[in-house]
Amino acid sequence: MKMRIGVLALQGSFAEHMESLHAAGAIPVPVKFPEQLDGIDALIIPGGESTTMRKLLNKYNAGIRIIDLAGKGFPVYGTCAGMIALAKHVGHSEQTILGLMDITVQRNAFGRQRESFEENLDIPYLGQEPFRAVFIRAPLIKETGNGVTILARLKDGRVVAAEQGNLLVSSFHPELTGDLRMHQYFLAKVKNT
Amino acid sequence: MEKSTDITKRGLAQMLKGGVIMDVVTAEHAKIAENAGAVAVMALERVPADIRAQGGVARMSDPALIKTIMDEVTIPVMAKVRIGHFVEAQILESIGVDYIDESEVLTPADNKHHINKNLYKIPFVCGAQDLGEALRRIAEGASMIRTKGEAGTGNVVEAVIHMRKIMDEVRKLNNMDKTELMAEAKNLGAPYNLVVEIAETGKLPVVNFAAGGIATPADAALMMQLGAEGVFVGSGIFKSENPQKMAQAIVEAAANYDNPDVLAKISEGLGKAMYGLELSVIEEKDRLSVRGW
Numbered sequence: 001m002k003m004r005i006g007v008l009a010l011q012g013s014f015a016e017h018m019e020s021l022h023a024a025g026a027i028p029v030p031v032k033f034p035e036q037l038d039g040i041d042a043l044i045i046p047g048g049e050s051t052t053m054r055k056l057l058n059k060y061n062a063g064i065r066i067i068d069l070a071g072k073g074f075p076v077y078g079t080c081a082g083m084i085a086l087a088k089h090v091g092h093s094e095q096t097i098l099g100l101m102d103i104t105v106q107r108n109a110f111g112r113q114r115e116s117f118e119e120n121l122d123i124p125y126l127g128q129e130p131f132r133a134v135f136i137r138a139p140l141i142k143e144t145g146n147g148v149t150i151l152a153r154l155k156d157g158r159v160v161a162a163e164q165g166n167l168l169v170s171s172f173h174p175e176l177t178g179d180l181r182m183h184q185y186f187l188a189k190v191k192n193t
Numbered sequence: 194m195e196k197s198t199d200i201t202k203r204g205l206a207q208m209l210k211g212g213v214i215m216d217v218v219t220a221e222h223a224k225i226a227e228n229a230g231a232v233a234v235m236a237l238e239r240v241p242a243d244i245r246a247q248g249g250v251a252r253m254s255d256p257a258l259i260k261t262i263m264d265e266v267t268i269p270v271m272a273k274v275r276i277g278h279f280v281e282a283q284i285l286e287s288i289g290v291d292y293i294d295e296s297e298v299l300t301p302a303d304n305k306h307h308i309n310k311n312l313y314k315i316p317f318v319c320g321a322q323d324l325g326e327a328l329r330r331i332a333e334g335a336s337m338i339r340t341k342g343e344a345g346t347g348n349v350v351e352a353v354i355h356m357r358k359i360m361d362e363v364r365k366l367n368n369m370d371k372t373e374l375m376a377e378a379k380n381l382g383a384p385y386n387l388v389v390e391i392a393e394t395g396k397l398p399v400v401n402f403a404a405g406g407i408a409t410p411a412d413a414a415l416m417m418q419l420g421a422e423g424v425f426v427g428s429g430i431f432k433s434e435n436p437q438k439m440a441q442a443i444v445e446a447a448a449n450y451d452n453p454d455v456l457a458k459i460s461e462g463l464g465k466a467m468y469g470l471e472l473s474v475i476e477e478k479d480r481l482s483v484r485g486w
Contacts (some may be wrong), residue, residue: 011211011232043371048206048232050267055230056448057443058259080208105265113291114314119194136204137269137291143320176204186295 003190005041006031010056011119012048012081013170016175017183024183034065042075042190047136048106054097063098065158070100075166077186084139085173091142094163094169101167103144109140109171121172123152126181132137133160133172140171194448199336202316205269205291206337209233213413214402216240216427218258219339220265227270229440233269233291235261236426241298241481242428242467243346251299251407253281256288259272263290271318286315290359292337293317295330296343297484298427305486310334315426322355322482324362324391325381331399332384338397340421340443341482342405345428347469349406351482352416356403360420367395405482406432408466410459419449437471 002025007017011032018028029040037043043066045053057063069075077085084105085097088125091106110116116137120130133152141159144150152161152170161170161182168189174182212232217223223234238254239247254373255275263270269291276295281302283355284291295308297320310317311334320341321327327338340359342352350481362381369377369392378388390398402427403416426443442459449455475484 007209011208013207016207046364048210049208049212051227052212052230052444054230055444059445099485112263112289113201113205113269113316114197114286114289115195116205118198118200134200134204136208172202176200176207178343178375 002027003041003187004029004039004067005187005190006037006043008032008043008053008082010048010111011052012046012099013173013175014046017044017046017079020175020180024180024187026187029051032060033060034062037062037065037069042077042186044186045076045078045085046175047080050081050084050097053085054095057085057097067098067100070098070166073166073193075168075186075190076100077168079173080136080138083141083171086167086169088145089143101164101169102148103141103162103164103169104143105139106136106142107139110135110138113137118169119188120156121152121154121160123185125151126154126185131181132177132179133174134176135160135172138171141169163189195235195313197437198351202336203399206318210400210421211447213366213440213447214271214423214425215430215440216425217262218431221434222262222431223262223266223270225437226440227266231440232266232446234266234289235269235273235294235332237243238271240428240431242347242432244298245481247344251275253278253284253299253313254355256284258462259285259290260288260360263288266304273299274308275299276301277306278307279308282308285311290315291454293334295319297341297481299421301484304481307333307486314323318402320482320485321359322485323358323381324366325383326485327359327397327401328381328383328387328391331387331397335376335399337400337402339402339404339425341485342403343472344405344481345471346406346475347408347429347432347467349408349412349415350470350472351431352403352405355405355482356416356421357455359401359416363391363396368394390471407443408455408469410463413443413446414456417447422448429467432467438463439466
C-alpha cells in the first residue's frame with residue numbers, strides 16, 4: 001500500500017514537495033490544521049520563511065500536535081525553514097519553533113540572496129552519484145548533539161544534513177531539482193518505523 | 194559552488210509562495226510586517242497611494258533607507274527601480290537587496306527598453322498585464338512575475354483583469370495545436386521558445402504573484418483563487434486604520450485562501466480598509482499599469 005505523507009502547506013515550497021513525493025511513489029497530503037495530521041504516516045515541513053511558518057503553526061495549533069506525534073516516533077523531514085522549525089536551538093537567541101531535534105542552527109548562515117548557491121554534494125547515504133543541492137538564503141547546522149548522525153557536509157566540512165531517530169533535516173532544497181533520492185531516503189525511513 | 198543561477202533566483206520566489214509581501218517605508222513598518230508574518234518586505238520611500246497623490250517623478254529610494262530596513266528584519270528585502278533604469282539596478286545590486294522590482298509604480302526611465310535582467314546577480318520581479326508581457330520580461334531575465342493591477346487605488350479590479358487574462362492565455366496555449374504556436378507567439382509578442390514551453394507544461398516557468406489594489410483579506414484570497422501564488426500588498430496595509438491587524442489578517446487569508454470559514458473569521462473587526470479609488474476617476478494618462486513595453 002502506498003504511504004500517505006503529509007506536507008505542511010501553510011506557506012513555501014509545499015507544492016514542489018508534493019510533486020516529488022508523488023514521483024517517488026507516495027500519496028502527498030496537504031496539512032494546515034492539527035486534525036489533518038491524523039491518518040498520515042509522516043510529515044515534511046517545506047522551505048519557506050520560518051518567521052511566517054512559526055506564526056501560522058502557533059495560530060492553528062498544528063505545532064503542538066506535531067510535537068506530540070514526533071515524540072511518539074512519527075517521522076518528520078524538514079528542509080531549510082523546515083529544518084529551522086525542527087531545531088532545538090536557533091542561533092542569535094531567536095525563538096525555537098518546534099524544538100524537537102538536538103541541533104543548533106543558524107538562519108541565513110551564508111548571507112543574503114546573492115550568496116545563494118548550488119553545489120554537488122557527496123552523500124554516501126544516497127549512493128555514489130553526487131547530489132545537486134540548492135541552498136537559498138540557507139541555514140546551517142552549527143552543532144549536533146549526541147544521537148545525531150551527520151548525513152552531508154559541504155566541501156569545507158560545514159554540516160548541511162542530519163538525522164536523529166525519526167527526524168531528518170537538510171539545509172538544501174531537494175524539492176527543486178527533480179533528484180528524488182532525499183525523498184526516497186525519507187520514505188525508506190518511514191517504512192522502517 | 195555556483196551562485197545566482199536560474200534555480201537559485203527563481204527558487205527564492207518559490208520559497209515566498211503562499212505568502213504576503215508588504216510595502217514598508219520605515220524600519221518600524223518593516224518590523225510590524227515581519228511580526229505579522231510577511232514573507233518579505235518591499236522597502237520604499239512612499240507607498241503607491243502617496244506617489245499617486247503627490248505626483249512628480251518617482252525614483253529609486255534612498256539606499257540608506259533600504260539599508261536600515263535590511264538591518265531591521267531577517268526576512269528578504271526587495272526594492273524598486275524605474276523601468277529601464279539599469280544604474281538604479283546596479284546600485285541596488287551593490288547594496289545587496291534580495292530582489293529587485295522593475296516597477297511601473299516609479300516613473301519609467303526608458304520608454305522603449307526594460308533592463309537586461311540576465312546581467313544581474315540579484316533576481317528581478319516584474320509586472321505584467323498579460324502573458325505576452327510576462328514572457329517578454331522572463332526572456333529579459335525576470336525570475337518572478339506579478340500582475341500590475343492599478344497600484345495605490347485599493348481597487349482590485351485591474352489585478353483581477355490581469356490575472357484572468359494571464360491564466361486564460363496559458364490555458365489557451367496548453368490546448369493549442371503545435372502548428373499554431375508560431376502565429377500565437379507573434380500575436381502575444383512573446384519569444385517562441387517560451388510559448389512552446391508553456392504549451393507543454395501548462396504553467397508559467399516562474400512564480401506568479403498578484404499585485405496592485407489588494408486591500409483586504411478577501412481581496413488576497415480572491416487573487417489566489419484566481420491562480421496567484423501569493424500577493425503583494427502595497428498601500429493596503431499601512432493606509433488602513435489598523436495596520437497590524439490588517440497585516441496579520443491578510444497573511445492568514447493567503448494561507449487559507451480556499452477556506453471561507455477561516456476567511457469569515459479573520460475578516461471580522463479589522464477597522465477601515467484603505468480608502469479606495471473608482472478606476473473611472475483616474476484618467477488614462479495617470480494609469481500606472483499601462484507603463485511597460
